[in-house]
Amino acid sequence: MTISAPRVSVSEGLQQLTQRDLYQMYDRWIGGMPPARDAELVSNLMQQMANPFAIAEASARIYGDMLPIFDVLRETDSMVGYDFISEAVTQWQLPPAAIVDCLRALHETGLVARIEVHDSAEVVWGIPHQVESLLDYAPQPSSGTTSPLALHGWLHQYLSTKVPRDAVDAAAQNMYVMLSDPANMASRIASLDDDCREALTRVVVEYGGVITKELFDKELSRYDSFKLHQSLEKASLGGITDLNLEAFGLRHNAPTIIVVHEVVLHILDNADPISEKDIHHSVSVGTDFVASYLRFSAHLENEKIRFTNKGAIYKTTGKRLAEDLLLPDNKELSKFEMLELEFQFARDTRLVEGSGERNFIVSDKGKEFLRRDLLEKLRLMLDWIIEEYSLRGDMSHQVRMRRSALRFLKLFEPNRWYDAMHLPYIVRNHHFSLLSSGQVSPLQNGSFPVRSSSDARELSWNLLLWLRKDLHLLGIIDLAYRENGSVHAIRLSNMGSELLGMTTLEEKSQTGHIVVNPDFEIVLFPALASHRLIYVLDCFCQRERTDSLFHFRLNQQSVLRALSGGFTHEDILAVLTMNSPTPLPQNVCYELRAWANA
The missing domain is CATH 1.10.10.10 (Winged helix-like DNA-binding domain superfamily/Winged helix DNA-binding domain)
Known part of the structure; x- marks a missing residue:
């Protein structure tokens, strides 16, 4: 019933x-x-x-x-x-x-x-x-905020000196509907003279649309800040306003050139697309970090690994264990640092527990975690990594901005590269709009800000650091690099798209197919949503190489590792049978059964 x-x-x-x-x-x-x-x-x-x-x-x-x-x-x-x-x-x-x-x-x-x-x-x-009744509220700061960083708030502030007080709200709303139209914004930008249009573009692309007048006059001195202010205000694109965020522990209290949020989004979205020829090399982590946790857990389960008195991994032991991870060393993190993150996640979420002999064992909660599917594991890891505090930055701002970043990622077109600062800038501006419109309470401590507090630039840089080192590690975004090694662009991965609810059931079913050979090699022919199948194969196979196809090999050690991680012989057989268009070789089925019963 x-x-x-x-x-x-x-x-x-x-x-x-x-x-x-x-x-x-x-x-x-x-x-x-x-x-x-x-x-x-x-x-x-x-x-x-x-x-x-x-x-x-x-x-x-x-x-x-x-x-x-x-x-x-x-x-x-x-x-x-x-x-x-x-x-x-x-x-x-x-x-x-x-x-x-x-x-x-x-x-x-x-x-x-x-x-x-x-x-x-x-x-x-x-x-x-x-x-x-409130769930459909748009994630962009728009008609709901009185902040001068957003178009509606800027109009409200501008019109408050132009029309009677009781007519401000209606006038601002009417103008907002017209001025927020993309074609109208493009026309107003085009109406600026060449110098102002060039200055506007640089302020948006290089500073995210928020720069103090003092810094503008210093770093963009070839442009006239007062002329830009007049042109932006006349075209309803922004202007100079006094922005004081010291009450929130931020080092920002100065006349500031503001480009309203909707215009920043419009300019960044319509920037010249980043093509593959603009990229020196790109890195996609995929499911490697999530799948590597099973390997780390198997080591804890099957070996007596000693830890320091403080519960840290000895470097020599850690480097040996890290060699078994699927992830290679990369520019963002070494394999040992990735292993430390796996272990810290396990400790913080109580997936492991101390045995009293300076080693750790997998807890009942940890065994339950191992039986979860890919998206559930990824969700729990994301919950943890959003509040991960080892990176620099004021956590009272960064955690809120990290959550906002996930909302704005949903605006990204799948498989399109975006400038690396695109997301940090729009998230920071959204955060500033919340602070300056009274949606976030000021800090109680009157000693803020201090010299170590973040300014507008550092807030966005610290968020980029989290995107590069943490969100990328989970496989939610891919990174592209310039020849000099700096991060050039980011894009939402197929797995990230599914995690954020942007994948249809039809797209989710496009997992590709496998060929199982008698010599125990498994070849995956990938498709749009192959990440789930790659993850499962990594759990009970040894990955040998990846090019346009994925090559795995079944062996006794990999199967036993999967069995200790919650898989059954029937689970493995079902994955191979369901994803292979041809019957499985008899010797493979026989050996699987023998390994499971060993």
Whole structure:
């Protein structure tokens, strides 16, 4: 029998939480010390959950297998039970454990309520109606913000001295509709004289559309800043404004040349495309980092590896273990540094636990993690790496910007290279628009900013560092380099596109096919969505080489490693049979059975 209940309000959903859960929810949505009284805590949360910017930010926590489940809840007018949800996502072929994990993760975002049905042991899930009404809010700072960095806010500020106060809102909205049109923006940019148009392009491409007047006069001295201000203001493209972000711990308090966010997006999106001939070489990690975790886990399970008193990996041991990883050394990280990240992820998420003898063993939670599919593992690793703190940068800004980066990545066209600073600039400007429009509370500490605090440039550079070292490592984005070794461009990978919910079911089914030879070689002929099949083959095969095809080999050691990681003989046989257009060689089937029973 299908269990359902009427949709609840945000207040009713919060009242179902334990005090510990309320504190965690407060930390995610507001941060800082929660009020002592539960009633005040719930009231503050309700107020924040009515903020469309906060809702948009929380929605950035939804990716991977959470997306089809969330879509089902959005399409349902009531709270529904597990059976209804499981049946509704049948076509996505999600394992039961993945559905349970995703429902738990969706509940933790605060966007999905979970309640127990009266007189029943059943639990139902649904989206509170207040949240549902705000979910379609666009991720770009636009008509919802009063920040001068966004067109609507800039118009509001400009018109406040031109028209009566009670007419400002309507006038700003009417002008916004017209001026935000791409063709209109292109026409206004074209109306600038050559010098101003060239200065505008440089301000956007080299500084992301935000530069202090002092820095402009120093580094772009061939242009007249006052003339540019007048031209931008006349064309409703931006201008000079006083921007003070010191209350948020940032070193920025000066007259600033601003190009409104919509114009920055327009110029960057319409820049000359980066072609393959502009790229010296590119790097795609694919599923290698995620698949390598199984190898690292197998070493912990099958060997007695000694660690230092502080729980760190000895360098000699680490370098030996790192040789078994699928990832080669690259410009961003060495194999040993990648291994350390695998281990840090395992420790922080309690996938391993200390045995008391200066070594670690795989925990029950870790064994459960090994049985998850690719997208579930990737989602959990992404959750961790968003809050990874070893890189430089103020985490109070960087974590929020990292989540925003995932939302803006959804605007990227698949398989298109974008300038490396494109994403950091638009995310930083979006972040600034939230700060300058009052959507983020100032810091309580009156000593900020300090000399080590970030400025506008450093914020975007620090985000690029995270994109290069962490998001790239998960295979979500690919990197392209110039001949001098600097990062030139990024693009969203096919796996990243699926993780962010940009892949259709038809595209997801294009996994390619394999040929299994009697000598135990497996050749994969890849297609659009081969990443899942590559990942599974890496789990129970040895990858020999990669060119236009992927070459793997089955051997006893690789099969035993997969068996210790949660695979069964039947799982391996099913993968090979389902993806091979011809029957499997008899000797391969026989040896697989023999290795599994050894």
